[in-house]
Amino acid sequence: MSPWQETARAFSTAVESGRVDLPLPGSGATLERLSALADLAGEDLSLARLGEGHADAIAILAELGGPSPQPGSRWGVWAANPPGPNVTAEPCGGGTWVLRGTKQYCSGARICTHALVTAAAADGQRLFAVRVAELQPRDGTWPATGMAGSDTLDVGFPWVVADPVGPPDCYTERPGFSHGGVGVAACWYGGARGVARALLGAATKRDVGPHALAHLGAVDIGLRTAWAALATAAREIDADPEDLRGDGPLRALRVRALTEAVATDVLARTGRALGAAPLGHDEAHSRAVADLTVYLRQHHAERDLARLGELIAECGAGW
Template sequence: MEERLQAETTPVLLESTAAGFSPWSPILRAVPEAAGDVTALLALAVEAGETWPRPGEGRTSLLWELLASVAAIDVAAARVFEPHLDAIAILAQAARTVTAGQPALPGQPRGATWGVFAAEGPGARLQATPDGAMVVLNGAKPWCSLAASLDSAIITAHTDDGGRAAFAVDLRHPGVECEEPAWVARGLREIPSGTVHFRQVPATPLGGTGWYHSRPGFAWGGMGVAACWLGGAVGVARDFRAALLAGADGGREPDQVALAALGEVDRTLTAAMQYLARAAARIDDGSLGTPGQSTWSEAQRVRGTVAAAVERVLQLVLSNRGPAPLAFDERYAKRIADLELYVRQHHGARDDAQLGRLTLKGDCPW
């Protein structure tokens, strides 16, 4: 049991050494036991938010290692951690934009849990309207993961000037109503995403119209999600390697096809990890977002590269391991289902088309 726990909690390292990473290991060791328990995972996320680094502050690579390491243990756990940590980072970024005369940003009481709800969807619109000295939200917001379990959220809403802005909102306000989503997916079953309705809910503006999507931190957060995807693929790859070793111990040596698949998995993951490490270093040294290359174009490259790596690892492992572990190994089947759904946050050819438009304008390194 102890040997399995140690294997599960082996960190995914981009630049750190194992010894250098060790001070950050206690939370990772708690993730396997908390997996599947949203309340326990949120408590760990809050603890992480108090000590883990924020992107763009000199230790971005370490943050992404931590997120990837959580995902390698349990993909759904990373899906709990990532938005809370992103919200804490957004609040810190917004605090640096506050000027005299503007309302103070909300405090972060110890133990508060946060989400980030920025998706749009047909038939749902959230409107921000001035109401005296306040701003209130009315309407509906789709894809609000764990809304009923969270204390607060950063939410984007449409503004009277035709743009969109971000707001901090108390999800315990009586004007907030969380729908019970009809979540039929087999993946991320403990983290359903549903629509939340707002009726005259006070909201604190963060950064003004357009700030949320134009800040560098938007791209940094998108790459942090990619780190979670990659960590999930590392977990799948570790399952594959462990299965081959177990087979060899039982007298069934892996054939050339299985070894070739494992070799391709290795180089695919290694290349993606190196790209993430390079992107993190460029965020921290300020060389990302220089004239001629936007931060968002690099985020699209990172996300697309990692998503393609994840898809390839899934294809290789699923085709080699066959149906038996999907049918009888609960942890493996859950990992696959969670990761297949989570990586759908990358929009495939549509995201590539957006990158293509940027490339056509010369926003590329070549």
């Protein structure tokens, strides 16, 4: 069984069991939502990628008044807009639209039953709900080892009929866009916590030496700091779910940047402390390291930091 087929089985089980039926952001239980995502990521980052996408899609549909998901349906959010091919949308009468083109970075391309997809239209960037069975996943477009189980492929849209969800540009302009970004950071945190377990386990079983213990201490500080930031963000989201204060983008950028830095540090310190042994002999650990390395690149590095600096210059730092 291939990695994506294993993930497909686990994801179907998670959906059918209700494990990814999470509280909506801003519902008063956002910390519970983030904790569930982190726990899922600590087990399997590919599964967490699909679980987070499903939970995000359900939240988007609720926020924008989209169709109610059918029981057992598995949803993804395909909204990447990298250079290269993309999807365009044209109205075809009666309130329906047709989509054509190719969408990149579609996680769960052969696993999800439905997806929310962004597409360029004459009146702006629009969001649509589609049935995945009508699409054309492109085999071989994700040859990488990292996140191999996430089934992230390019997907072709051959004049597919789609239902619009919300008005133009609603995907990025809604309050939930920033709230969802914090959810992704919770997955990064959970993945880093999973990687760090190898170091913690080694230190509790044998004398790993002072240098490895120093790395463990630094990892502990980093992970606790990241979780404190996520918990604070959850409280702030619950206190202002509609983002009437306008703090959402700044909050999401800060939490994501901090969590990405901590997770990157955990990867480096765990590797330096333990050497090649767990990477070469522990399949689960080596897969977690490869998966987290890829997943963290959803953070856009200096580009996101530059946007954070721009917002701080405009709005003030608060420190």
